[in-house]
Structure formats: C-alpha cells, structure tokens
Amino acid sequence: MASVELKGLTKRYGTIAVVDDVSLHIEHGHLVCLLGPSGCGKTTTLRLIAGFVEPSEGEIRVGDRLISSPARTLPPEQRNMSMIFQSYALWPHMTVTENIVYGLKLRKMSRDVIGTKLDAILATTKLAPLAERYPGELSGGQQQRVALARALIVEPETLLLDEPLSNLDANLREEMRFEVRRLHDAYRYTTVYVTHDQSEAMTTADLICVMNLGKIEQSGTPEDIYDRPRSEFVARFIGSSNVIKGKGVDATHVDFCGVALRCTGEKIVAGAQTAVSIRPHDITITAKPPSQAENVVPATVVRQVFLGDSRDYMVEVKDGTQLRTVTATEDNIPQGSQVWLHLPGDRCRALSG
Amino acid sequence: MTIAIPATQAPRKFGIDVSKPVLYGFAAVLCVLIVLPLSWLLIYSLTDAAGHVTLGNFYRLFTESSFYDPLVTTFIIATSSAIICCAVAAPMGWLVARTDLPFSGVIRALVTASFVTPPFLGAIAWEVLAAPNSGLLNKIFRNVTGAEQDVHLFNIYSIEGIIFVISCYTFPYVFVLVANSLDRTPGELEDASSILGGGRWYTARRVTIPLVLPALLAGALVAFLQAMTLFGSPAILALPAGFHTMTTKIWSLFQYPPKPELAAAASLPLLVLTIILLRAESMILGRRGYSVVGGKYGAPRLIPLHRLRWVAFIVCLLVLMLPVFLPYAALFNAAFSPVATTFLTFQNATLHNIEFVLFELSAASLALKNTVILGGATATVGTVIAVVIAYVTARHAVAGWRALGFLATAPIAIPGIVLGVGLFLSYTRPPFVLYGTLWILLIAFVTIALPSAYQQLQAAFRTIHPELEDASRILGATRLRSLWQITAPLLRTGVIATWCFIFVGVMRELSAAIILFTSETKVISVLIYDLNESGDLGAIAVIGIGMLIITFSVVIAVNRIPGFGTVRFRT
Numbered sequence: 001m002a003s004v005e006l007k008g009l010t011k012r013y014g015t016i017a018v019v020d021d022v023s024l025h026i027e028h029g030h031l032v033c034l035l036g037p038s039g040c041g042k043t044t045t046l047r048l049i050a051g052f053v054e055p056s057e058g059e060i061r062v063g064d065r066l067i068s069s070p071a072r073t074l075p076p077e078q079r080n081m082s083m084i085f086q087s088y089a090l091w092p093h094m095t096v097t098e099n100i101v102y103g104l105k106l107r108k109m110s111r112d113v114i115g116t117k118l119d120a121i122l123a124t125t126k127l128a129p130l131a132e133r134y135p136g137e138l139s140g141g142q143q144q145r146v147a148l149a150r151a152l153i154v155e156p157e158t159l160l161l162d163e164p165l166s167n168l169d170a171n172l173r174e175e176m177r178f179e180v181r182r183l184h185d186a187y188r189y190t191t192v193y194v195t196h197d198q199s200e201a202m203t204t205a206d207l208i209c210v211m212n213l214g215k216i217e218q219s220g221t222p223e224d225i226y227d228r229p230r231s232e233f234v235a236r237f238i239g240s241s242n243v244i245k246g247k248g249v250d251a252t253h254v255d256f257c258g259v260a261l262r263c264t265g266e267k268i269v270a271g272a273q274t275a276v277s278i279r280p281h282d283i284t285i286t287a288k289p290p291s292q293a294e295n296v297v298p299a300t301v302v303r304q305v306f307l308g309d310s311r312d313y314m315v316e317v318k319d320g321t322q323l324r325t326v327t328a329t330e331d332n333i334p335q336g337s338q339v340w341l342h343l344p345g346d347r348c349r350a351l352s353g
Numbered sequence: 354m355t356i357a358i359p360a361t362q363a364p365r366k367f368g369i370d371v372s373k374p375v376l377y378g379f380a381a382v383l384c385v386l387i388v389l390p391l392s393w394l395l396i397y398s399l400t401d402a403a404g405h406v407t408l409g410n411f412y413r414l415f416t417e418s419s420f421y422d423p424l425v426t427t428f429i430i431a432t433s434s435a436i437i438c439c440a441v442a443a444p445m446g447w448l449v450a451r452t453d454l455p456f457s458g459v460i461r462a463l464v465t466a467s468f469v470t471p472p473f474l475g476a477i478a479w480e481v482l483a484a485p486n487s488g489l490l491n492k493i494f495r496n497v498t499g500a501e502q503d504v505h506l507f508n509i510y511s512i513e514g515i516i517f518v519i520s521c522y523t524f525p526y527v528f529v530l531v532a533n534s535l536d537r538t539p540g541e542l543e544d545a546s547s548i549l550g551g552g553r554w555y556t557a558r559r560v561t562i563p564l565v566l567p568a569l570l571a572g573a574l575v576a577f578l579q580a581m582t583l584f585g586s587p588a589i590l591a592l593p594a595g596f597h598t599m600t601t602k603i604w605s606l607f608q609y610p611p612k613p614e615l616a617a618a619a620s621l622p623l624l625v626l627t628i629i630l631l632r633a634e635s636m637i638l639g640r641r642g643y644s645v646v647g648g649k650y651g652a653p654r655l656i657p658l659h660r661l662r663w664v665a666f667i668v669c670l671l672v673l674m675l676p677v678f679l680p681y682a683a684l685f686n687a688a689f690s691p692v693a694t695t696f697l698t699f700q701n702a703t704l705h706n707i708e709f710v711l712f713e714l715s716a717a718s719l720a721l722k723n724t725v726i727l728g729g730a731t732a733t734v735g736t737v738i739a740v741v742i743a744y745v746t747a748r749h750a751v752a753g754w755r756a757l758g759f760l761a762t763a764p765i766a767i768p769g770i771v772l773g774v775g776l777f778l779s780y781t782r783p784p785f786v787l788y789g790t791l792w793i794l795l796i797a798f799v800t801i802a803l804p805s806a807y808q809q810l811q812a813a814f815r816t817i818h819p820e821l822e823d824a825s826r827i828l829g830a831t832r833l834r835s836l837w838q839i840t841a842p843l844l845r846t847g848v849i850a851t852w853c854f855i856f857v858g859v860m861r862e863l864s865a866a867i868i869l870f871t872s873e874t875k876v877i878s879v880l881i882y883d884l885n886e887s888g889d890l891g892a893i894a895v896i897g898i899g900m901l902i903i904t905f906s907v908v909i910a911v912n913r914i915p916g917f918g919t920v921r922f923r924t
Contacts, residue, residue: 050823050827052823052826075826075831075832076823076826076827077826077827077828077829077830077831078829079827080829081827082827082828083823083824083827085820085823085824086820087818087820089818089820089821089823089824090824091821091824091825091839091843092843093842093843102825102828102830102838103828103829106828106829106830106834107829150824150828151828154828154829160827
C-alpha cells in the first residue's frame with residue numbers, strides 16, 4: 001500500500017517558510033490536487049515529496065516507510081516515484097523510444113520485457129508512429145504524451161505531476177485533463193497533481209487542497225471546496241464569488257445593510273465582523289419586492305451586460321457594496337432600476353478569519 | 354585573506370555527502386590561484402630589499418622620472434587608443450547593424466579576424482610594413498616619390514605608431530559592444546519618435562544616441578583597459594624607440610639586477626585601475642536594461658544609404674585593411690621572401706623560412722612542445738574547474754556557490770603581467786619553488802583562462818533545464834549517473850569549444866609568460882618575442898601564420914555551435 005502521508009512538513013529558505021506546517025494524508029490510489037496561486041508553495045511541496053528538496057521540519061512517509069525528515073532524506077532515485085514536469089524535461093538528445101525506456105533500463109529489465117512494455121505504452125498514448133523521432137520534432141501535445149509515457153512505464157508507486165498541462169493550448173488542455181484522469185483510473189497510482197487552474201483540479205481530483213502562503217487553506221472533494229468554502233481566499237480563488245461583510249447578529253445571522261442574513265458555514269460570533277460568500281448565480285434578482293421577506297436586500301442596477309446565454313448584472317446595495325449576479329437572458333432590467341436581491345440562506349457561507 | 358562561505362548546516366543524507374569537500378576543495382584551489390599571488394604582491398610592494406616595512410617603493414614610483422614617465426606615457430597611449438577606437442568602431446557598428454550596407458557579414462567577419470589576431474603578431478607585422486628604413490610601405494613611398502634613402506613616411510617606433518597598432522587590435526571590443534547594443538535596440542523605438550514628429554537628426558540625438566551611449570562608454574573603458582595592460586605591442590615598438598610604458602617598465606624590473614619590490618609596487622596601480630574600470634563598465638552596462646523594455650519588436654528597420662552604400666562599404670574595407678589585410682600580407686611576404694622586408698616575387702619566393710622553423714630552429718621544437726603540453730594541460734584543468742564551478746553555481750548545488758562563482762570570475766580583473774609578477778613572487782620561495790618549471794606557467798594560464806571558460810560554460814548550463822536532470826533522478830538514476838547520461842551529452846559541444854578556446858588562448862598569452870619563462874620553459878609567444886629581438890622576422894611570420902590558421906579554425910568551428918557565447922580573448 002502506497003498511501004502518502006505528510007506530517008507537519010515545513011521548508012524554510014532563510015527565515016521565509018515556503019511550505020509551512022503542511023499535513024496531508026493521501027489514500028492509496030487517490031488523485032490529490034494541490035491548487036493555489038503561484039508562489040503558494042505547491043511546487044515546493046511536490047518537490048519535497050519527490051525528494052529534490054529536504055524538509056526543514058516534519059516528515060513524509062510512504063506506507064509505513066519514512067522517506068523524508070530533516071535528519072534523513074531518501075534521494076529521489078530510491079523512492080519508486082515518477083514525475084511529470086512543467087517543462088516535460090524530455091531529453092533532447094534521445095529519441096521518443098530512448099526517453100521512454102530510460103527508466104526500464106535503469107531497472108535492468110530484459111530486452112523482451114522492455115519491448116513488450118514499450119509497445120503497450122506507445123499504443124495507450126498513441127505514440128507508436130512517432131517512436132523514432134526526437135523531442136524537438138514533436139508538437140506540444142505529443143511531447144506531453146511522451147512525458148506521460150515515460151513516467152507511467154516504470155509503474156511507480158506514486159506519480160507526481162507539476163503543472164503538466166500549463167504549456168498546452170486551451171483545446172488540448174481540456175482534452176488532456178480527461179486523459180490524465182482516464183490514465184489514473186486505468187493504473188490507480190497514488191497521484192499528486194499540482195496546478196493553479198481550478199477547472200483542471202475540478203475535473204481530475206478526488207481531493208483538492210487549496211494552498212495559500214505555504215499552508216493548506218482547505219482540503220476536500222471538488223464539491224466541498226466549491227459549495228462550502230471556509231475562507232475568503234478559497235471562496236475567491238475557486239470560481240467567482242461575492243464576498244460581503246457585516247456584523248454577526250447571532251450564531252446563524254449576519255447583519256448586512258440592516259437585513260439579518262441567515263447564513264450557514266463557519267461559526268458566527270455575535271458582534272464580530274464576518275465575511276459571507278455567495279456565488280453570482282445563486283442570487284435571484286427581481287424588479288418587484290418578492291413575497292417572502294427572508295434574506296432579501298434592496299439594491300440598484302449599476303450595469304448589466306448581455307452575454308449571449310446569460311445576463312451579467314452589477315448591483316449596488318445601500319452601503320455601497322457591489323455584487324455580481326448572473327440571470328437568464330429574459331430577465332432584462334435596465335440600468336439604474338431599483339431591484340430586490342434574494343440571497344438563499346443555504347447558499348450564504350459565513351467564512352472564517 | 355579568507356573567503357567567507359555562508360555556514361548553512363546541510364542536512365545529513367544517506368551515503369556520503371560529497372558536496373562539502375567539493376566546495377572547500379575548489380574554494381581552496383581558487384584561493385591559491387588568486388589570493389596567494391595578490392597577497393605577495395602587496396607584501397613585496399610594502400617592503401624594501403632588506404625586508405623592512407616601507408612606503409618607499411610607492412614614493413619612488415610617483416617621483417622618479419624613470420617610473421613617472423611610463424605612467425604618463427601609458428595614460429596618453431590608453432586615452433588616445435580609447436578615443437580612436439570609439440571614433441572608428443561606433444560609426445562602423447552603426448553601419449553594420451542599422452543600415453543596408455552591402456556585405457555587412459563580411460565586415461563583421463573581418464572585425465572578428467582583427468579581434469582574434471594576437472596583438473604582438475600585429476605589432477610585428479606593422480614593423481615589417483612601417484619601420485622607418487626597411488618598412489615595405491616606406492619603400493613603396495620612396496619608389497613612388499623618388500625620395501632619399503633616409504626619408505620615411507611612417508615610423509612605427511613612436512608613440513603615435515604604438516597608439517595606431519594598439520587601436521588596430523582593440524577597436525573590435527568597442528565594435529562588438531556597440532553593434533550588439535544596436536542589434537538589440539528595436540527600430541520601433543526610432544519609429545515612435547518619427548511618428549511623433551521627430552526629424553531624422555532629432556531622433557538620432559534624442560533616441561538612438563542615448564540608447565547606444567552606455568555601450569559606447571563601456572567600450573571606451575574596455576579599450577582603455579586593453580591598451581593599458583597590453584605588453585606585447587609596446588615591448589615590440591616602444592623599446593626600440595627608447596621609452597617605456599607601465600607594462601614594459603615592470604618587465605624591465607625583472608632584468609638583471611631584479612628589483613621585485615619595485616615591480617610589485619608598479620603592478621598595484623595597474624591592478625587597482627583595472628578593478629575600478631571593470632566596476633565602472635558593469636555599472637554602465639548594468640543600466641542598459643532600459644533599451645529592451647516590454648512588448649514584442651520586429652527586426653530593426655534598416656536605414657537606406659542609397660548611393661552612399663558602396664562608398665560606406667569601401668571606407669569600411671579601407672579601415673579594415675589596417676588591422677587585417679596589410680598585416681596579413683606583410684606576414685605572407687615575410688614568410689616566403691628571402692628577407693622579410695624584401696618584396697615577394699615569383700623569382701625570389703622561397704620555402705627557406707618554413708624549413709628553418711621546422712628543422713633548424715632548435716628553440717622552436719622545444720617551444721612548440723612546451724606550448725602543446727601547457728595548452729593541453731591548461732585547457733583540461735581549466736575546463737574541469739570551470740565545468741564543476743559552472744555546475745555548482747548554475748544549479749546552486751552547494752551552499753556558498755556564490756563565493757565560488759565570484760572567485761572564478763575574479764582573475765578577469767588581474768592584468769596578465771600583474772599576475773606574472775605575483776606568481777613570480779609567490780613561487781620563487783620555499784615551500785613552493787615552481788619558478789623554472791612548467792607548473793608556474795600552468796598556474797598562470799589556468800588563472801587567466803578561468804573567467805571566460807567559466808562564463809561560457811555557465812551560459813551552456815543555463816540552456817540545460819534543471820528538470821532534465823530531475824527527470825532522470827526520479828526515474829531511478831543517481832546524481833552521478835544523471836550527470837553522465839543526460840547532462841554530459843548535452844554539454845559536450847560547449848565543453849569541447851571551451852577546451853579549444855583555452856588552448857588557443859594559451860598560444861596567444863605573452864604578458865604573464867614573459868615574466869615567468871626560463872630558457873627551458875619557453876613557449877611559442879615568448880619565442881616570437883625573442884625572434885623579434887634577434888630580427889628573425891621570416892621565422893616569426895611562419896609561426897604566426899600557423900597560429901592564425903589554428904585560431905581561425907577554432908573560431909569558425911565554434912561559431913557554428915548555436916547559442917554559444919561570443920569569443921572573448923584576453924591579451
């Protein structure tokens with residue numbers, strides 16, 4: 001069993017903690033996405049797992065084997081892992097075949113075994129016609145598939161991917177996302193995937209860890225992260241979100257422009273400044289006051305844009321806060337009109353911090 | 354002196370951690386190469402012959418006219434050369450980079466040719482051309498005008514002659530800086546000024562010239578530096594004329610009776626000035642960044658010269674006659690005519706000089722043997738040191754890599770003759786008595802070769818993405834195996850090129866060798882200098898042509914390697 005366990009993992013350069021007390025348990029065969037903006041420590045975390053970087057504190061275990069700690073760090077070549085790099089790192093002086101079988105040759109496999117495995121992986125990744133080309137003669141997508149083939153052919157316990165799709169154009173990227181997930185489902189390696197692209201994370205991951213400033217802000221399933229963000233950072237980073245601020249009234253209500261907004265989510269402290277997030281498409285906007293009064297806030301339309309399949313409104317409430325909402329195209333309310341917003345209580349997420 | 358190495362505690366790994374010994378080992382080697390000779394230089398300059406501490410050496414340096422005059426002469430030569438270099442190289446650089454000058458590639462190639470010509474060889478060729486009595490140009494002048502035998506048009510043995518010859522082989526430095534800067538300055542910057550209503554001259558004055566000025570200024574400093582630290586050309590041309598420059602004065606202090614403490618004192622101003630000038634150069638060039646700010650630019654727009662195209666081309670060729678065509682022709686003439694300064698005809702052509710060099714000149718085979726041994730050893734040792742340090746600094750492989758990188762580039766600030774003096778002082782005393790052996794020359798040549806070798810290899814490493822090695826390691830290869838299977842093949846051309854460059858550089862080195870050689874350890878460049886003293890110009894021409902052929906082969910071969918750094922020889 002190759003579950004991966006990070007415990008209190010910290011990496012400091014000088015006094016700056018690039019990775020700060022990260023703990024994470026990855027089940028065998030799961031695909032975990034480390035998601036965050038550039039500089040959040042996700043790539044360093046990955047390189048810590050790979051063994052290219054030694055931790056300042058904390059430890060990494062694979063199964064019950066300790067592979068990294070400040071005192072002992074197993075070098076990358078002894079970890080039985082595989083990695084796909086952002087630059088692909090294909091060796092320009094070797095052909096596609098030579099690149100792919102490199103790991104097998106290191107494992108001293110017989111020529112027959114290597115041949116069989118090579119044919120299989122070339123077929124899976126649709127690279128057979130390109131086997132004798134050099135990396136410089138391949139397109140970006142083809143290079144990407146060679147990198148995948150080279151990493152997968154050694155049948156690693158753990159597969160690490162460092163922004164593997166960021167160098168591809170948009171169409172190819174979408175296609176390869178599903179390809180990564182398909183290959184993962186076929187081989188079931190424990191996989192750690194680093195990306196800054198939330199839709200990439202959504203489509204591929206079993207578990208998403210949103211990272212910020214070296215820490216894991218929140219981890220959970222894609223649904224969890226999207227529907228139940230716990231902090232303002234996560235709410236803003238995953239999808240677009242309105243974050244409004246008000247004073248806590250009681251354990252379930254926040255005062256927003258004189259309306260006691262019923263909220264779910266994090267614990268609300270009465271009297272404390274509380275941030276609340278709500279997705280634009282969860283807000284209903286009406287030109288007349290709605291019949292029910294709970295969680296209804298009056299506002300003015302600042303601008304509206306026709307987007308073809310929807311309308312995008314910017315509205316302003318009494319205290320000057322602006323909110324974005326998205327409606328069906330037929331709800332055409334002119335700029336400057338008085339409107340009423342309904343913010344459903346189960347969609348208003350009180351945030352921590 | 355000690356070298357500060359940041360004391361970070363590397364975590365203990367499995368197996369043996371070799372990074373620390375490597376770091377300390379190479380730091381120690383570099384310290385021996387650089388710090389030891391400079392320390393002895395300082396100590397000697399501050400003591401008298403009896404070993405007492407004194408400032409007397411410096412006092413004599415700045416008061417006695419036999420020391421003071423060379424200082425002034427050197428200053429005049431260096432300043433004039435720098436001005437002439439700028440005046441010639443800046444317009445030529447602009448013509449080549451920015452106008453529709455025909456065959457601009459040929460012009461660039463010819464500038465490279467004068468760049469790689471050893472300056473002492475050029476000086477000797479100009480002796481053949483413009484010595485007052487026997488010079489070929491003076492003979493032509495007398496034939497044409499029917500003037501008397503004692504009338505001459507040119508006298509190369511003069512301060513003007515020295516300035517001229519030094520400028521011939523120094524202007525390429527300015528040319529390269531200016532042309533590169535213009536190549537990198539997008540034409541749109543000038544177009545933007547034109548569209549806003551700036552006329553041609555207004556645009557030139559407000560946009561083009563200010564953009565190129567830093568490169569030109571830096572070029573002037575480099576030219577000054579070259580002219581100041583050169584030994585060969587002044588030794589060949591000033592000594593017969595009866596005056597000294599700083600470098601020849603330092604050399605003369607090693608003639609019998611040797612006065613090493615005065616030589617040390619005279620070396621220090623050269624060293625300090627070099628360091629200051631190099632600092633100034635990097636400060637000026639460091640701010641150049643503003644010429645390539647943001648956006649995407651097309652190729653620079655070439656300015657049409659119309660009918661002046663061919664005029665400009667011919668002017669460039671005429672200028673390049675001086676460092677290239679005329680001297681090469683003079684060497685060719687000297688090699689195949691019975692007397693160097695007799696015009697070569699089909700009747701008098703002879704292979705005697707070649708025979709003489711190959712079979713009769715006993716010193717030649719020894720010098721050739723020494724040069725090949727030293728060239729091979731220096732190139733190998735220098736490349737190995739440079740590869741390791743370039744790897745360490747490019748990959749930040751050990752703590753303290755910055756210190757190593759600094760040490761590897763530091764020798765660039767030590768003029769060859771100053772290094773020669775420092776090494777002489779360091780290795781003529783126990784426990785290291787290396788004077789009189791090839792070892793001391795090896796140390797000198799490795800030190801001189803290191804900075805450019807290091808810079809070239811660091812550039813080569815930068816083209817190899819570190820993830821290429823990481824990919825090999827995560828698939829199961831050790832660090833050493835990754836280096837061998839991935840990095841080494843990718844680095845091969847760069848390493849070979851560096852090796853060849855160092856070899857060629859050793860062949861050309863004169864200013865350190867002239868202080869350190871003994872009769873048993875003569876090298877080719879010293880032999881040429883000796884042959885010049887004894888007037889064997891024909892033999893020099895044969896050896897010189899051989900040197901040029903080897904040099905050009907290496908430069909042409911290396912220029913075919915894409916993305917490899919520019920040629921940068923030291924003289």
